[in-house]
Amino acid sequence: MVNHLTWEEKVGQMMMFGFSGDRIPQHISKFILRHNLGGTILFPQNITNHEQVKSLNSELQKLAFQSPSKINLMIAIEQEGGVVKNLCDALNISPGNRALGATHNIKWVEKILSIIAEELCALGFNMNLAPVVNVNTNLGNLKNAMRSFDSDPLVVESMAEAAIKGYGKHLLTVAKYFPGHEDFGVDYTLHTPMINQEWERLCEIELAPFERAIYSGVDALLVTHILFPALEKNLLLPASLSSHVLTGFLRQQLGFEGLIITDCVEDYLLANHYSMGEMAVMAINAGADILLIRHDQGRQNEAYKAVVEAVLSGRITMERIDQSHTRVNRAKKRLIQNGEKERPLGKKIYHLVNQEVIKHALDVVREGAGLPILLVEMLGESKAFDPDAMIESLVSTGFSVEKEQLSLTYTPQDKDRLISMAKYRPLTIFLSWQAYENENQIYLIEEMSKVSQDLIVIDISNHNLEE
Known part of the structure; x- marks a missing residue:
C-alpha cells in the first residue's frame, strides 16, 4: 500500500483533523477526497446521540473510500471514562482510571475496557485516545488524579497493560501523555510547562508505565508539548518537537515501532513563537507520524501546505514521509482485521x-x-x-x-x-x-x-x- 500512493497522499495520511458540528463540513469532505486525510477525531460538539454518531462515522468512511487512495480513516475519540468522556451517553458511562486502578484487579479492568471498546467500535470508532498511563505525582490536582490509575508506578504499569489489552481487542489504543504529564497543575495553552526531574527519577516514575505499554503492544503514543530538560537540553523544544525525545529516545532506545501522535498542535500555538506550519514541519522531522489538529480549518490547511512545501524543498525527506506512512499503513491494516461486525450496545457495561x-x-x-x-x-x-x-x-x-x-x-x-x-x-x-x-x-x-x-x-x- 505504501508504493501506490503519491507522496502528497502520504502526507495527507499523516494528518488527523477535528471539526465543528454534527455533520461533515465541506472543507473536511474536500480534504478527504483531494488530499487523502488520514484520520478524524470527534468531540461532544460532533455528537448528539448513538444513531447520529454512527451515521456520521459511516459517512466519513464512505468518503474515504471515494478518495483516490481508497484507504479507510482512523476515526478517534477521547473516551477515558470518569472526568473525560466525550461520548456523554448513559450507555457508555464507565468509571475513571482512579476507580479502576483502585480495584487492583487486572482481569476486571481488561474486561470492562474491552466492552467499552466494543461499544465504541459499534458506533464506528476505531481509535480511542486512551488510556492515560501517567503516574499521579500531583496529589493537589484532583481532576488529574482522577485520570491516573494510581500514584504507585507499579500499579499504573499493571493497569496500563490491562487497559491496552482490553481496548486493543476492538480498537487502536493510544497511551498518553508521553513522556509524562501529571507533575504539574498548569494549562500548557497558557505557557509551556516543564517537568524538571533528574533522569533517574524520570526512569523510575514517569517513563516506567510507557515502557510497559510498549511491551504490551500499544498501537500509538500521544506526545505532550512539555519541556523535559533531562531528555532535551534545548528549552525551546518541548517533547513533541524534539528529535532527541521522539527519535533518539523513543524510537532508538525504547524500540517503539508504533505511531507517534502529537497532542493537539493548536493548543501549543498560544504558548510559543512558532507558526502552525513551522511546528508541523518540526514535529515530523522530530519523528511524529500523525499531527493532531482539532478545530481550525485555516491552521489545518497551513500545516498540510507547510509539510508539502518542506518536502518539495528537501527540508523533509521522502524517506522520512515513507517511514511514517509505513507505520500508518500497518495500523490501518489492523483496523481491517478487526472487521465491521454488528455489535450490541448498552447492557453489558x-x-x-x-x-x-x-x-x-x-x-x-x-x-x-x-x-x-x-x-x-x-x-x-x-x-x-x-x-x-x-x-x-x-x-x-x-x-x-x-x-x-x-x-x-x-x-x-x-x-x-x-x-x-x-x-x-x-x-x-x-x-x-x-x-x-x-x-x-x-x-x-x-x-x-x-x-x-x-x-x-x-x-x-x-x-x-x-x-
Missing part, C-alpha cells in the same frame, strides 16, 4: 460496573479522605442491595457521604438539585436497578455525567461478572 467492582474501588479518592461523596439511590422496590452497608464502608474509610434517595418518577426539582450537588462533589455514586430499561434513570445519568467530576454507575440488577 451496566452488568460489569456494579457492586463487585465498586467494593474494591471505595478508595478512589483516598488521598482526599473527608471530602464529600454523593450517593444517589434509585433502586425502586428492589431489595437486592443494601446501600447503608456501602455508606458504612465509605464512612469507616474516612469519607463523608451524602445520600439522596429518589423514586423512579422524580420531579424536575429533584433533577436540578442532584445535578447541582454532583457538580461540586469529587465522586458521585449512582445506584440503579435496570437503568438500561428505564428512560427516567438513563436521562438522569446522562445529565449528571455531563457535570460530575467523576461518576460511577452501579447497576444492582446483575452481579455476575462472568455473564
